[in-house]
Amino acid sequence: ISNGNITQFILPVVCFVWQIAMIILFGVFVRYDEESDAHWSEHKREKNITSDIENDFYYRYPSFQDVHVMIFVGFGFLMTFLKRYSFGGVGFNFLIAAFGLQWALLMQGWFHALDPADGQIKIGIENIINADFCVAGCLIAYGALLGKVSPVQLMVLTLFGIPLFAVEEYIILHVLHVRDAGGSMVIHTFGAYYGLTISWILYRPKLDQSKRLNGSGYHSDVFAMIGTLFLWMFWPSFNSAISDHGDGQHRAAINTYLALASSVLTTFAISSLSAKRGKLDMVHIQNATLAGGVAMGTAAEFMITPYGSLIVGFCCGIISTFGYLPFMEKYMKIQDTCGVHNLHAMPGVLGAVVGAITAATASESVYGHEGLVNTFDFKGKYAERTPATQGGFQAAGLCVALAFGIVGGAIVGFILRLPVWGDPSDDNCFDDEVYWEVPEDEESIPPILEYNSHMVGKYADRM
Template sequence: MAPRYASSLRGRLPWLLFLIESAFIIVVMVFFPKGYKIQKNLSDYAELQDVNVMIFLGLGFLFGFLKRFGFSGIAFNFLIAAIGLQWAVILDILIFKNSTEMQSIGINSLRKGLMSIFPVLISCGAVLGKVNPLQLVVMTILELPMFTANRYIMTHYLSMTNHNSMMHGHIFGAYFGIAVSWSMMPPLVGNKASEENEKSRPTSELFSILGTLFLWMFWPSFNSLMLTEPPHVRNAVYNTVFTLATSTVTVFSVSLLLNQKGKLKMINVRNAILAGGVSSGFIAYMVQHPWISMTLGLIAGIVSTISFANLQSTMNTVMLVHDTCGIHYTFGMPGLLGGFAYVLIILMTETGIGISSYQALVGVSCILMTLTISLGGGMFTGLLLKCKLLKPPKEWHLFHDQPYWEFPHVDSHI
């Protein structure tokens, strides 16, 4: 059944997009008059393109699992990624460098920009189908400065590397999105129309598992993109592959054990197997022995699968948090697991006890700070997105493409 009449976004969204893009052009023209940096080679472009595939194809298809929200799930991901990339590059250069200098843009700028929009897209997964594209654009514009500020504090005051500051993006994106969903949305229990539209169909599930495959294949590039030392890059690639492989086998095993009929559930397979890649981001470059990465993948697979099976409905009914894509179990909890694994490995190193204890304390502090900024910023953003000026969708429009897309076979007055 088609949803009732939806408010047109024609008077707001196009002009906001034109305003944002015009502002980007002016900022780039004023602050980056040197244009592009002269690069000796573009050896990093292959890894950069791998992350491109993860963002535009991987997450795009992963978010296309809803049976009536496929157009929007894929296309809105594309729109947000395109806006976020430009905004992230500008923010990173202006905040991390002296803004009075004459700046230029290089391959490293694109690398940081792509990595920075990943948490934004993760956050969008928590509110997928419950917000309109106007709200998603505003959410992107607000979240990126908060994540960039979080990274700035880590790297400048807590001596965290650029790589590890980026790996906190999984935690930041997951809990920012959960906070947005909690603060702006009532619980959807009992809303029959929304519950029906939130289901998937075999075709949409196939698209979603295709996104998982893209993410799985290129995750080693994601975990090594910000690293510069060849031994670190080598370790990150090898360990990520082992962690992903182990978590995949674990998910199939645990999913079968949890099902009384002994059958697999696609939601577990397409989401939980990525937990290994997420959890390994913090430690992959540090680990010299594959069994450590494999153990982490085993734990991540177990935690993610059990959480998907038992906590998803509980979060909605008891904690009043609706997480459309289950990003809490794909990115949030595995990210926390990886962060604490990083702290544990530091404590077990052979350096001085005082040094190890201090570095471990810094690691815990970074996790707590990330949680604080993401949850606080998410709640503020969620309250702002409820503003009537942004025309939040009505409950009968949730998880439905029709309010935003033209369907020739449907009456034009709907």
Template sequence: MIFLGCGFLFAFLRRYGFSSIAFNLLIAAVGVQWAVIVNGLLLNFQDGFVQINLMSVVTATMSIVSVLISAGVLLGKVNPVQLIFMTIVEVTAMATNRWIVTEFLRIDSHVAMMNVHIFGAYFGLTIAWLHTQPILATEIKRSKERSEPVSDLFSMIGALFLWMFFPSFNSMLVQNIAEKKNAVYNTYFALAVSAVTAFSMSAMTSKNGKLNMNHIRNAALAGGVIISFSAYMIQFPWIAMTLGLLAGIVSVHGLNYIQTCLNSVFEMHDTCGVHATFGLPGILGGAAHAILLLTSPWEDFTTLGYHALVHVGALCFTLFLSIGVGLITGIILKFKWWRAPQDWKYFDDQAYWEFPHLARKL
């Protein structure tokens, strides 16, 4: 999911395929190593040593999702050195968030991990607001941001890979066997409904009734995001399916309207539509989790109300921390020593890669 799924998902830009896939590998490889260290110091430190085992490596790899989501916002507008710096900062901030949420708010570890969607989306959007130029000036520059059939096909392969294995992400850290099975089943239900909804809403919102590949690959994944917090606890499939329906509707409308609004009004350019795919569904999923806690039949209302309030507090803390750290990171990334690409080099592999077949002989 991390190295193949996310890499190909962001390979839709017609002149940025090399960088989309390879830079994904670079920041994921760097981030996993750093996450093992940071998570070990904060969460797995015993007897003066960082405890490393299979689960710590899996947890570190899952933590990288937030970085890859943020990189999707900034795709094509920053250089590899900036991405590596952003990775180190975000992994540290995300690990700190998990440590505070689990140690002080007593949120379960697998629920705290699902904050990666929200953290990554709003961390990246905050950097984009400060760092990148939101509206490209000429039609030639805008054309680089477009896709072509081959690049869209590669991107859809990544989306399919994520779609198939999303249940493993939502269930990996769940310890109870029955709850782990619930997480798998409910994630598949939500994903299936969000995929069908993506096709329906794409055709309904199009002027000529045709499908938009951007809607399909993004909105089909939104069901896995919205169900991530509560997949383990849902006992009835219709609840998961309803959340999947809501995610598909919100994601398609977010891609159609909110993404344009972010760019033109708030000057916050989101290359991959991360806000509609991960940000909004993540917030809705967190809110749904709090509501489901209030309706749980196993405890009295006072206890349930306290748990729901704590989860809402954890959600708000994640948002504030992601935006706060994103502001600091965005300010640092504006310094000239990074040699950030100019807007006329956005979304173009030739700024970073050799193309022997395009070289001219003297």
């Protein structure tokens, strides 16, 4: 493990310098918004708000916590599936998410939350949800690189990924005025292509040397199911967390709930159908069951109808599971450890298309006049936009997300190829030993010796 010496200095320095930079930038730029500032009681009176429960905090905090669980436990544990990279899966996910969310508050804030009165970013509950969303993009990218990069490389990936995301999001949501509450484009498509492009540039022809560790273990598969289930259960909160108050949040949650349910059945079907003797593969269950949530990221708040949501989940469960079949993996020639192409890229693109079609076919007869205006925010300078035009802009949004993911990933990929980041050698990938003090496991002692060693050793004097 020759990279130890490098890591020993770079990682602490990066963590310290970047955290100090965050403190300085927050000191200059970031303040509480009206709803989290102690002047709220005066603000309430001015705006004739009659109750504290109208503070946006109460509309969004339960969903925020669900999203937060998805980011840290969901993504984190989903990435524990490798038999000897569980520490790295959940640990580095923790590190880059914690850095990313601070950086995202600044980056997104500069675009969305800058108060023209004093040039400062005003943060509240919606900003911290959006920061979690922004972080999700980088964590998806991490999924493609799991086990093959150093923590410093991940910090760099996040350093560049967050502003790329913020610009992309600004263009899509504000310049193009696209609706994408759950981020099929903004989060999933961008994040997946960002990671896949980096992985493609960091291609390791000799990765086979780590093949023995590139697989799951019985218990690590169960750990990964913790991640899967928290992602699956809380996805309705993800897609509804920043939707409109009232029917928007309500409908987004229901649509996502249905799409996810539908994905589960088709995932089990394809998984069983594709294997010898009909056996199910945990990799499929852990991942493809979530495809419906990804694919509802754009259309969740639209009037896509309950059966429309089921259809989306149905198709994405199939497509995503197919992506995980071995012959597909060979065909793709991408070293994509977690299969983010199957879980985020394909369903994300599909979700964007579904969203564009649903938007283009929206009508006042289905939404009501007010409903249409509220759902697509046809207000102010967008008051004249029609659903058909909106559909076109939705499609344009997808192109922006793809472009930012691929171009951004290419640039960052080349930066990460510099030989200074302490990445693991080809025969040390997928191995926690490289970056972690790993406890010696009782079980890792050769069985033939174990029994005796127990008799004379460790447990001999038990009780």
